[in-house]
Amino acid sequence: MIAHLSRRYLFSASHRLHSAEMSAAENQATYGKCNNPHGHGHNYILEVTISGPVDQSTGMICNLVDLDQCVQREVLSRYHLENLNMLQEFSKAVPTTENLCIEIFEILQRAFSYAHLDKVKLEETMMNSFEYAGGRELTPA
Amino acid sequence: MVYLTRKAEFAASHYYHNPAFTAEENQRIFGKCNNPNGHGHNYTLEVTVKGEVDPRSGFVVDLKQLKEVMNREVLDAMDHRFLNKEVPEFITKIPTTENLAIAVWQRLAPKLHNARLHRVRVYETPDLFVDFYGEE
Numbered sequence: 001m002i003a004h005l006s007r008r009y010l011f012s013a014s015h016r017l018h019s020a021e022m023s024a025a026e027n028q029a030t031y032g033k034c035n036n037p038h039g040h041g042h043n044y045i046l047e048v049t050i051s052g053p054v055d056q057s058t059g060m061i062c063n064l065v066d067l068d069q070c071v072q073r074e075v076l077s078r079y080h081l082e083n084l085n086m087l088q089e090f091s092k093a094v095p096t097t098e099n100l101c102i103e104i105f106e107i108l109q110r111a112f113s114y115a116h117l118d119k120v121k122l123e124e125t126m127m128n129s130f131e132y133a134g135g136r137e138l139t140p141a
Numbered sequence: 142m143v144y145l146t147r148k149a150e151f152a153a154s155h156y157y158h159n160p161a162f163t164a165e166e167n168q169r170i171f172g173k174c175n176n177p178n179g180h181g182h183n184y185t186l187e188v189t190v191k192g193e194v195d196p197r198s199g200f201v202v203d204l205k206q207l208k209e210v211m212n213r214e215v216l217d218a219m220d221h222r223f224l225n226k227e228v229p230e231f232i233t234k235i236p237t238t239e240n241l242a243i244a245v246w247q248r249l250a251p252k253l254h255n256a257r258l259h260r261v262r263v264y265e266t267p268d269l270f271v272d273f274y275g276e277e
Binding site: 017019031094096099101126129131133135 | 204
């Protein structure tokens with residue numbers, strides 16, 4: 001019996017949306033306020049969904065402590081209270097929440113081996129959020 | 142493929158009534174929602190679009206444009222309105238949350254160009270919501 005489990009985490013980071021391939025005017029037109037050279041910050045909410053068969057003896061898909069430790073070590077310690085533009089993965093790619101969502105999925109895909117990684121959802125504000133499932137279609141749930 | 146969801150809120154009133162039913166039937170099926178003076182909700186709308194991330198901008202869709210389309214096509218028409226009397230779809234259809242989700246989809250789908258509409262979710266209250274994924 002396959003079950004799906006989601007867990008939420010919070011981190012705060014700053015970013016500036018600016019593409020080196022665009023002119024100043026084009027950057028301004030594309031990113032608006034987000035192009036402010038000094039950057040700005042968000043409280044991001046990260047929702048990680050995993051799935052797998054429920055272990056008969058524990059009643060669990062996997063130990064949540066393992067998931068928490070992995071997310072803490074690989075994601076939160078990397079991004080919490082950082083300026084995203086300063087990080088190697090955003091030296092070329094623009095740190096939009098789309099790109100950050102994909103990056104976090106790929107980090108966890110490599111690092112978390114106790115269950116299948118279904119999806120990463122990243123809420124940038126209360127009003128917008130992004131989801132990435134490794135390029136797979138999201139099935140209506 | 143990345144999915145982006147944007148929320149918006151609007152307040153509107155409605156009541157449920159089917160002219161094909163008798164007064165008793167309307168009362169039995171719709172209960173308190175049949176009160177012709179209407180009642181209101183704070184609706185929360187969630188619009189999810191999908192697409193590939195543009196390698197230049199890092200965006201799936203320009204959030205500002207999506208917000209403008211949602212404002213123009215949905216909120217301007219429905220916020221602080223009596224749905225039965227002021228929104229054309231509901232002159233003939235009952236403004237249930239189901240029909241509201243379908244109406245929002247039909248208003249938005251033709252106006253979105255760079256990303257495809259994936260899901261419209263309408264919360265009537267925090268405990269009740271409807272998802273519509275287009276004709277399946």
